[in-house]
Amino acid sequence: MGRKRDILIAALILLALWQAAALLLDSMALPQPWIVLVDIGSRIADGSLLDDLAISTFRALCGIGLALAAAVPLGLAVGAEASLGRRLSPFIYLLYPIPHVVLLPLIIILFGIGNFSKIFLIALIVFFQILVTTRDAARTIHRNYFHAMQTLGATRLQIYRHVILPASLPKILTALRISIGTAVAILFFVESFATTTGLGYIIMDSWGRADYVALYTGISCMALLGFALYLLLDRLERRLCAWTRSN
């Protein structure tokens, strides 16, 4: 497929640029990519990287999943039910622009320094991004679709299932795409302290030890994690929104 080939070529060009920059700079702070790749390979082979990769993936996925599970039903309802929208939209309006990341101390006081606090912060930030997009998508569905459902004798729940959710899904997935970037960024933030596991910890720890190869191993794995989530989402979109490509 042409698209896959193009992505591969772009990846190779980026690696070549990295290689060239590393040779040119000739600094410890920028190791050559093949050294980093070998380091990743050996750490995966001896199993030490797998645990960190797994825990980071787990935290990111749980955070996004939790946010989705809460934001999609709520967003659809707030968008589709006018009275609910009138009551809740002012709260969303006030709470959305807050930089939720500053709530970290509060979250740690409430939930401790374990995994749940980390997942909760990721979920909280992603929640608002998905909520606002979902609400706006559900609010702008043409009313003729509702009329058509009414003439077929649909219940409100059936209208959610056959109209409100599928009509909003393309925009929800777009929100999710943006949220993946956010989730990985917050993941780094929450893994940079009070933990000894995760890719964020590898980055902070090797930075402190001036182990630049390990530092780049952490950075590269974080990038790969984001990329893998992105690919997963692409797959999902192809399955769920085939109709948007039929126009």
Next chain:
Amino acid sequence: MIRVDAVSLSFTHEGEVSQVLQGISFAVEDQGSCAIIGPSGCGKTSLLFLLAGLLQPDAGTITIEGRPRTGTILQNYGLFPWKTVIDNIGLGLALKGAPKARIRTRVEGLLAEMGLAGFGRHYPAQLSGGMQQRVAMARALAIEPQILFMDEPLSSLDALSRERLQNLILEVWRDKRITTILVTHSIEEAVYLGRRIIVLSRRPGRILEIVDNPGAGDREYRQTEQFFRHCNQLRRILKEEDDGPQA
């Protein structure tokens, strides 16, 4: 029997009340065909929505004897772009919890009957306007209605597909003995398809005249003198209305 008795309807928009329909009374007998025509904005779509139960009148009553099954074809946005042709057609039955096997046989029969064989897995956006209206027709017929409500179903089609679909509507009415109520802004369409033609005034819509048109229902009717006489009669009524009462 459908009986409309002294029905009025008004909309309130930003505190301003506008009268849409005023003192509408008429009746359509079982297995009859009725066309509703009038200048644009006269409230003919609202009248159809009232009949189909999508709106409630401010005053007057609409009585449909014997709680019949009804099918409705809306002007635009009636089909769901996220559902395939098969799923669109089968939706009415699926919402009523019909067994899958029964839905499948019914949908396959309708695909063949409506000339849609081979297009079942397409999405609406992949079909021409004429074919989309056939899908809408198939979906309305899927639940085997006794009354069929149509809101300008052919207004966006080219002349040729329009004529073909008019013949299809005629066949549906004659062969399946379905009561049909058709809103249209085309004089020829009203005369070809409506044994009873209700002519509405400009907004607020009142009944200007009810024209009995017993010749409708025959495919050769378009070539008869009676057809032209009725067309001219309607043209005269609508033109007088357009010129205003003084002219």
